[in-house]
Amino acid sequence: MLRVGLTGGIGSGKSTVATRLAEHGAFVVDADRIAREVVEPGTDGLRDLVAAFGDGILTADGALDRPALAAIAFTDDASRAKLNAIVHPRVGARTAELVAAAPDTAVVVHDVPLLVENRMGALYHLVIVVDAPVEERVHRLVHSRGLPEADARNRIAAQATEADRRAAADVWLDNSGPQDVVLAAVDALWADRLVRYESNVRLHRHDNRGAPRIVEYDPTWPAQAERVLARLRLAAGERAVRVDHIGSTAVPGLAAKDILDFQITVPDLDAVDGLSEALAGAGFPLAEGVLEDSPYGDDPDPAHWRKRVHVDTDPGRWVNIHVREAGRPNQRYALLFPAWLRADARARAEYEALKRELAEEATEIPAYGDAKVPWFTEAYVRAEEWAERTGWTP
Structure with missing residues (x-):
């Protein structure tokens, strides 16, 4: 329905x-x-x-x-x-x-x-x-x-x-x-x-997402994100520690794929009763079971980089939801990265240029994501240095 x-x-x-x-x-x-x-x-x-x-x-x-x-x-x-x-x-x-x-x-x-x-x-x-x-x-x-x-x-x-x-x-x-x-x-x-x-x-399916395509920053992205955030928070309820708009569309002025990314932070990735069913009922079914983000920094343990991925079923709006565990390095980095880009114009311009270059070469989104890993590895160190210098915390 x-x-x-x-x-x-x-x-x-x-x-x-x-x-x-x-x-x-x-x-x-x-x-x-x-x-x-x-x-x-x-x-x-x-x-x-x-x-x-x-x-x-x-x-x-x-x-x-x-x-x-x-x-x-x-x-x-x-x-x-x-x-x-x-x-x-x-x-x-x-x-x-x-x-x-x-x-x-x-x-x-x-x-x-x-x-x-x-x-x-x-x-x-x-x-x-x-x-x-x-x-x-x-x-x-x-x-x-x-x-x-x-x-x-x-x-x-x-x-x-x-x-x-x-x-x-x-x-x-x-x-x-x-x-x-x-x-x-x-x-x-x-x-x-x-x-x-x-x-x-x-x-519980979504439309074919196609090849990556970078578009200019859309000033309506924040308002669109607020509507999705309200639906996700209602669906997740007390199961979520927090729900955030993350990724490139959360950075004002940054060209990006027209995809809204969100992170649902949970206390325990393996013990969130009913979350997947609640999200599916709200139109965000589980797309992938337990996955592992690419590890960055000095914590290579794959168990600390796990997540689940949900997607939107709306043919007119592409949304990805990353469910991650509170306190894990991937949960922190997902919040740190857009905060750093919002504050650092040079890093923002550098990342946008990389995105445009890789999107022209990639025919599928997974390949596009893999191609960004070397830059993200270096960016992780720079972002953490910025966080320490400025006192940023999640």
């Missing part, structure tokens, strides 16, 4: 995207629809809302008067928090029931307006954000939904900012133009990524 979070500000056209995904076969769980169900007449949810906000939020026939509730609940943070405390737990319980009923082969799309505000991104394999400019959203709310303009602007202002949504988005869909443009983007997303992603998660 692939879990996809879908969100967007009010008036962004998120429902258009959800409908298209459903037409492709996605199992859509609509948080708004559930939110209406849990406050229907006769429910505990509606009784609690009346107790909190008064009889004025009811229509003449005893149903919830949503505009009346919105006029109260969206005017200040305290009222909005009160509303959320009543509705959200009930929505969560009903959502869990629906997701549990989805087929194992489903692409489950959870349509959640407040996904970003509630920091829910780590719960999903992928987050899709639908967006449109504020003025376009106001126009839609006023002319299509009949909301007063002040109400429309209050609702928009109460939601996440564009910057917050961009930070949460694995996929950004611009819905500011003609509808057929965004629908075409959804069609391509379904065919090229979501269908393959679902089968990869279910079968």
Whole structure:
């Protein structure tokens, strides 16, 4: 099962995207629809809302008067928090029931307006954000939904900012133009990524990585890494001592392969119950059992350089996860190396030149990695000297 979070500000056209995904076969769980169900007449949810906000939020026939509730609940943070405390737990319980009923082969799309505000991104394999400019959203709310303009602007202002949504988005869909443009983007997303992603998660496999190719530094790498870090930390839980973004993409300005590398530090590599299963469920299955990093420095014992490797199953994002034991030299070096490169411009330029040269010669990534070993051997000594000189520690 692939879990996809879908969100967007009010008036962004998120429902258009959800409908298209459903037409492709996605199992859509609509948080708004559930939110209406849990406050229907006769429910505990509606009784609690009346107790909190008064009889004025009811229509003449005893149903919830949503505009009346919105006029109260969206005017200040305290009222909005009160509303959320009543509705959200009930929505969560009903959502869990629906997701549990989805087929194992489903692409489950959870349509959640407040996904970003509630920091829910780590719960999903992928987050899709639908967006449109504020003025376009106001126009839609006023002319299509009949909301007063002040109400429309209050609702928009109460939601996440564009910057917050961009930070949460694995996929950004611009819905500011003609509808057929965004629908075409959804069609391509379904065919090229979501269908393959679902089968990869279910079968614990990843796409062919191809030959090494160096690209210029991508300023979005840190934000991408933060999203992966949140998923890894949630999956690993207390089994992990720490989880870090490592490797070349963790060094600002450094050209690199478009691969995000992470290290999960564990107390004991042989006694981490359930970690592999938890990572696989989050979309990061085990790729290799116990391996050994190339030893550097004065500790050649292979037992001190062991690790496990997990990979991402997402066809649109290449991720490697190295699971290493706390206190081992390879665990330390994985943290030291990017710290040293961030601090030493000369070493950074030297390493980038080497990477470009070797990537042009190598046809496979393992060969590319092996070719870097002599340089890493020397770099280990230089990095440790820098650490001693500056007082750096993990």
